[in-house]
Amino acid sequence: MRTILLKNVKIPVGGELVEGSILIEDKVIRAVSKKTFEADEVLDGNGLLAVPGGIDVHAHVYDPDNLEHEDWRSGSLAASYGGITTLIDMPLRVFVDKTETALEKIQAARRESYINYGLTGGFLNEQNYNAIEELEKIGVKTFKVFTCRPFQTSDKGLGKIFEKAAEKNVAIIAHAEDEGLLTLLESRYRVRDDIEAYHLSRSPWAEAAAVLKLGYYSLETGARLHIAHLSSKEGVDALAFLKSKNPRVTAETCPHYLFFTREDSKAYGTYLKMAPTLKTSIDREALWNALETGLVEVYASDNAPSPRSLKEKDVWSAWGGIPNLEIMGPFLFTYGVLKGRISLQTFINVFSRNPAKLLGLYPLLGEIFVGSLADIVVLNTREPRHISSKTHHHKVDWTPWEGLSLYGHPYYLMVHGELIIEKGELVGEPGTGVYVGELGKVGMNV
Amino acid sequence: MRTILLKNVKIPVGGELVEGSILIEDKVIRAVSKKTFEADEVLDGNGLLAVPGGIDVHAHVYDPDNLEHEDWRSGSLAASYGGITTLIDMPLRVFVDKTETALEKIQAARRESYINYGLTGGFLNEQNYNAIEELEKIGVKTFKVFTCRPFQTSDKGLGKIFEKAAEKNVAIIAHAEDEGLLTLLESRYRVRDDIEAYHLSRSPWAEAAAVLKLGYYSLETGARLHIAHLSSKEGVDALAFLKSKNPRVTAETCPHYLFFTREDSKAYGTYLKMAPTLKTSIDREALWNALETGLVEVYASDNAPSPRSLKEKDVWSAWGGIPNLEIMGPFLFTYGVLKGRISLQTFINVFSRNPAKLLGLYPLLGEIFVGSLADIVVLNTREPRHISSKTHHHKVDWTPWEGLSLYGHPYYLMVHGELIIEKGELVGEPGTGVYVGELGKVGMNV
Amino acid sequence: MRTILLKNVKIPVGGELVEGSILIEDKVIRAVSKKTFEADEVLDGNGLLAVPGGIDVHAHVYDPDNLEHEDWRSGSLAASYGGITTLIDMPLRVFVDKTETALEKIQAARRESYINYGLTGGFLNEQNYNAIEELEKIGVKTFKVFTCRPFQTSDKGLGKIFEKAAEKNVAIIAHAEDEGLLTLLESRYRVRDDIEAYHLSRSPWAEAAAVLKLGYYSLETGARLHIAHLSSKEGVDALAFLKSKNPRVTAETCPHYLFFTREDSKAYGTYLKMAPTLKTSIDREALWNALETGLVEVYASDNAPSPRSLKEKDVWSAWGGIPNLEIMGPFLFTYGVLKGRISLQTFINVFSRNPAKLLGLYPLLGEIFVGSLADIVVLNTREPRHISSKTHHHKVDWTPWEGLSLYGHPYYLMVHGELIIEKGELVGEPGTGVYVGELGKVGMNV
Amino acid sequence: MRTILLKNVKIPVGGELVEGSILIEDKVIRAVSKKTFEADEVLDGNGLLAVPGGIDVHAHVYDPDNLEHEDWRSGSLAASYGGITTLIDMPLRVFVDKTETALEKIQAARRESYINYGLTGGFLNEQNYNAIEELEKIGVKTFKVFTCRPFQTSDKGLGKIFEKAAEKNVAIIAHAEDEGLLTLLESRYRVRDDIEAYHLSRSPWAEAAAVLKLGYYSLETGARLHIAHLSSKEGVDALAFLKSKNPRVTAETCPHYLFFTREDSKAYGTYLKMAPTLKTSIDREALWNALETGLVEVYASDNAPSPRSLKEKDVWSAWGGIPNLEIMGPFLFTYGVLKGRISLQTFINVFSRNPAKLLGLYPLLGEIFVGSLADIVVLNTREPRHISSKTHHHKVDWTPWEGLSLYGHPYYLMVHGELIIEKGELVGEPGTGVYVGELGKVGMNV
Numbered sequence A, B, C, D: 001m002r003t004i005l006l007k008n009v010k011i012p013v014g015g016e017l018v019e020g021s022i023l024i025e026d027k028v029i030r031a032v033s034k035k036t037f038e039a040d041e042v043l044d045g046n047g048l049l050a051v052p053g054g055i056d057v058h059a060h061v062y063d064p065d066n067l068e069h070e071d072w073r074s075g076s077l078a079a080s081y082g083g084i085t086t087l088i089d090m091p092l093r094v095f096v097d098k099t100e101t102a103l104e105k106i107q108a109a110r111r112e113s114y115i116n117y118g119l120t121g122g123f124l125n126e127q128n129y130n131a132i133e134e135l136e137k138i139g140v141k142t143f144k145v146f147t148c149r150p151f152q153t154s155d156k157g158l159g160k161i162f163e164k165a166a167e168k169n170v171a172i173i174a175h176a177e178d179e180g181l182l183t184l185l186e187s188r189y190r191v192r193d194d195i196e197a198y199h200l201s202r203s204p205w206a207e208a209a210a211v212l213k214l215g216y217y218s219l220e221t222g223a224r225l226h227i228a229h230l231s232s233k234e235g236v237d238a239l240a241f242l243k244s245k246n247p248r249v250t251a252e253t254c255p256h257y258l259f260f261t262r263e264d265s266k267a268y269g270t271y272l273k274m275a276p277t278l279k280t281s282i283d284r285e286a287l288w289n290a291l292e293t294g295l296v297e298v299y300a301s302d303n304a305p306s307p308r309s310l311k312e313k314d315v316w317s318a319w320g321g322i323p324n325l326e327i328m329g330p331f332l333f334t335y336g337v338l339k340g341r342i343s344l345q346t347f348i349n350v351f352s353r354n355p356a357k358l359l360g361l362y363p364l365l366g367e368i369f370v371g372s373l374a375d376i377v378v379l380n381t382r383e384p385r386h387i388s389s390k391t392h393h394h395k396v397d398w399t400p401w402e403g404l405s406l407y408g409h410p411y412y413l414m415v416h417g418e419l420i421i422e423k424g425e426l427v428g429e430p431g432t433g434v435y436v437g438e439l440g441k442v443g444m445n446v
């Protein structure tokens, strides 16, 4: 079978960096060594850093009713430039609680996705929670719930959802904000029409309250819980408390909470509207710290761009969300590792290893190790790339990241041994990715 | 004006015990001294310990529809034997959300109560939360809410209740158990019909979840929150976390959680049914420890006896609650102070000082100090009293405390200078108590 | 006996503000009422706010070898303008571990102090810990220890000190920084000679480590522990953890940690040198929050001015400390209450009630209540006072607070009924203060 | 090259159990699959559970001066029966702070050890901390320090040790008990001569205090810290707090703390003497819970048997420690997994995965994955094995585990593809193990 040698790279091995090479055969890593090997194809890493490809467990990519926002082709391409090799689609408006809706998404990805892909089911509630049973059979391992509008489930529904999730050993991904507090706050701030009022209308305490509540449903049932898009120091503190009780809870944060604050929203207006809202610099630093201490294990995009027409409305009506896939790895590397906020180990943990564990696929994914799938990204740590909506690969023609200069973008990006990006240039094809629900068929594992 | 001298007692002063005497004039303490004074009447304390009278902020005493359970006469008399000088009635079934219902309770107490008295309003919900405004005018400072059946309020209701409570500076007393988790658990345990199944059907996690949620409503609005009848280590842990955020939260526990465990319920059957339920010895010790560290500031009875006919039903239908007033102080003194679980300072703090603070009446109540109301109990720490339903003063003819031998029962008990118990014998009269909402009229303060 | 009426003031009573008057007779408050009374002298409060006088438990006032820094006359006068009515002297260089040294300080204060006064003994170590026994007899209730240079005690010494403190029911006030970490850091930063390097040489972790260690000595022995001059968020977090275990620990913070950051030190150079060092704005806000939540119960000055000649040295040799007495109450009122960081209740708690409790003198001190000593300050909340070394009453001719404009300075200040400040002007005399160790002789209490 | 197929086993893959087979070639796992493969040798697992071999990071095995206690031959054999495939020797009395002492140990192991082996250096102090630099070169990755006698280092020494450890990226393994508190307690209990007095002479607070202190040295320097033999709930609580700050701290507990309490020591006398001491059932359950929540990541033996003559002395003079290797895996499986205290995932994490991570060798060790070293144990979960000093493989002729009946003992045990135990019988040879410091030479990795 055809072999590829990625030589002259720095490889993270057991807490250290080793200069060496990686031998790939039949989609899988066959050797990681200080030595070199003969191979059919040789890629020179120029001494750059090789890391396992990023895994984004929370990206709104393909919503059948909203394909002008993003789709598998644009999303997986932007993700590739973000150093991501596996992309898990999150429902946006269309419910993914039936096999046929899930299969439609999977089939679209099979044709269009440059990189590996998977799905989160949802939105679960008191009526449709049995979707867990149905979708788990086709490889869906994560399911979304809301504790607030627009897809809030009742507390009785939560009980049933968590019980079923425990039975099927899937993870519940939760949008965690307390609806009662949001209602209270909205009535307080709705009298204003500025973007700051919007950001104040969803408070850190609303987030913390919901995080904790969900944690107890997880404890009572034994179901795994993953907190989506943690945005505040209060959320971090709540999570820390929860984790002293509950071994089955994980959490993610997103690039916008690690960069922007409420203050910034004034300059961007509704283009920086999202939920949960932006908080303060104290929150931002608490989130960086939580990544570094391991409290927040996962870095995810919550990618959710929308056309300008949906953004240019009053603050209470405008669509929320921003395009994030393109900047994922480079942002984390530049503002995290290079600024000394997180270690390189943490970068790999939150961008790749821990998401793989969340999906039950580690170390098949998430590690550069013999036997692992050859999902590898070599980071260009020498020259920055400038981010612009003119050059990014999202469908939308705007980005709040405009003008950022980022290190750590892909020099090579490879999914199961197939090059998508080579020396910074696109060389891959749509349809290269595989469905993570079928990964057992790809490698030697299982 | 007539003066009384209580001489030859040990008095807690500034963290130490002083042997001396207390001079009383016109309902108020006029001197606390190592010296003695001349007085119209002299009471000899025989070297026993004088402490400020107990204040029970959570006792079901007088429910117009259930006067065969308890009433002001029986309740205030039992409370006197429990070392209590102020008794705050908690609604049982009849809502106290109108002035006239409140006044009916107050008028009954004026005729019948041996000791000082007050009311908690409730049960508040999304419809009647304006009762806070109405009842605060007649001196009601505490209001009850439920996060679960049978008087659950919606989350939207919680928001409105807490906003109004903040505006009027009253405290919300909460029955804190998460209804969603209770529903989940009940469906799990309802297949059984033993008393242990009942106790398992309301879990520590349900308590902790509700405590935390309420804490964030308090933070968001600034309203004071008092957690009723904390029953578990998980609840204590949640409270500790909450208090690191929120200065406006207090909590109480009750004698049954400090003595009985789920195991014990097997011997007593539905006579030991109550909500929240009994937990384990680990929970019990955590609660004692929380009293000592000050995490749980208040010791309250949740007195709720009911006739035998209502107890002798299947575990799911039987009435909950037990008679506690009679054993309050003596139990805490014997199983707390004498067993070395809490200090004497803690005894006074949780039984008297802190409840007075909760009511906004400290140091007029809750302290033996010049200017304080002469609500004093001299504890018989030399001879035990045997508890029995044959001799207790509750209306019901049963008690789970049957056979206990307790130290620290009243040798003297005095409300605003009037003796109710003298040398262990009843000498007081019904109607002696005053309404705490009118205390400004009694002393020199305000 | 001569009576004074302070009328037309707002008085904090049981969590609310009452407009009324205070009647004083024989050093003690005789009535607090909405009514007025006849009196020999009537003071009109003009509707201003009356609060119990401040109690500063940590001020370097009178060191026999360093009287050019501060003395009882200058210190007590500056303190009066700071709204303080009781001042506890802390050793500076001369050890206070013998009765005669203590008596010399007391006698000097008796002649010179405008306000009430007391002493902290120290510095205790493995040799002199029996000083607790000796000094407690003359009313010393607080003793200083260091976990670091220049007065570090050994761990074995700590054990003996805490055992003795528990036996005598006195409080250990600790300078809490871990010497091992300080040594490590000093070797890291001593290569630099800028003031920021000095501030970095004593880290938040050094503080947190020592706080926790001391907390376990307190737990093991039962001795009361008071953490001096807490300066960091890490210290606050450590304290929060400790308090979930230990009911006998309290802490103080100081105005400089609530205002200045490491950044500011660049402008002031060694004039802003002190230990513990200044930290960041995150630390500062954590300390404000800790006052509001009650985690840090006490606000103290750590007043420690020194002549310019001792300040104008290289950063490693310059003397540490700043003059704080003059700004104490007004700073806390202006930057705390008026800026909305703390409530008025918190202001009174940390400035007066809680220090009184620490000294075992509450509610004789620390409350406006019948029977309490008439130590009262009426705050001028209408016109600001400008702080300047030209007008302040410290001995030194400099202050880092130069130019601050503060509300809440004394309109009246009264110690046990004697006016020290009247309508903002000094009217009192040196020698008016009484020794808190003899307070039982003053009032009716004890 | 010769291949082995281990077929018909249950294999933990990505959070689930898969029935399948494991193909081994050249010391390394080549396939993990539901399929079977052809192979030179086929082992039938009979449907039993295959897990990665145990890694014991804390065992006193080979002390040159005390070879009558244990040695590599007895220790590695007992460990094999305990399901362990890698054994890290901990210094007992002889310091391992020179290359030659380390090499002596390694050479003895090379001749005598049935299983893989490694070393911890120590005991470090202010003088010899540079041993880190020397020993790291020959593959030593862990170093022992004491905060108490008999090998206590000064605080200044701690600073230097942690700085050096950070520089070399090695882990500090700490015996964490505060010497000052131990001294205090010993003086309190030394008047007694019963074994319970001994166990009381080292308190939970002494442990917690040292854990926290070490944690701040780790934070200040960035060095990795591993807490040895955690024994108490207070220690667990301290660790939980620490981990909210410090990502570089891990901890272990040992079988005796998970089984025995202070009460039990009365029956066994000095045979159950060890340090830290046994605590209570509340501590025991807190430790089980900490394993399950992941707070305590590692399960280690602290194996430290000694001849009867050293045990049969007065409680203060007797040698501490017990033989644990033989029962390691089976005890954890029986009292943890089978009793429902921990999940099977937790069993694998704490016994194998996490120790491998601590040593920087995961997933080369600690996982059943393609590319991992073929260190595998198939657990006999069907028939119990009876533990007795008559049949165990330790040198000593006693064990406190006498009479225990344990499931989960090895049916097969294999180190890098070499069978040591086959169908429960010893088939391996001394000298089979390899030195973990040279593992790069064995597999394909690095």
Ligand SMILES: [Zn+2]
Pocket: A175, A228, A229, A275, A276
């Ligand atoms: Zn969301």
Ligand SMILES: [Zn+2]
Pocket: A058, A060, A090, A302, A304
């Ligand atoms: Zn989303």
Ligand SMILES: [Zn+2]
Pocket: B175, B228, B229, B275, B276
């Ligand atoms: Zn209730």
Ligand SMILES: [Zn+2]
Pocket: B058, B060, B090, B302, B304
């Ligand atoms: Zn009740």
Ligand SMILES: [Zn+2]
Pocket: C175, C228, C229, C275, C276
């Ligand atoms: Zn100091």
Ligand SMILES: [Zn+2]
Pocket: C058, C060, C090, C302, C304
């Ligand atoms: Zn000082």
Ligand SMILES: [Zn+2]
Pocket: D175, D228, D229, D275, D276
């Ligand atoms: Zn040890």
Ligand SMILES: [Zn+2]
Pocket: D058, D060, D090, D302, D304
């Ligand atoms: Zn050991």
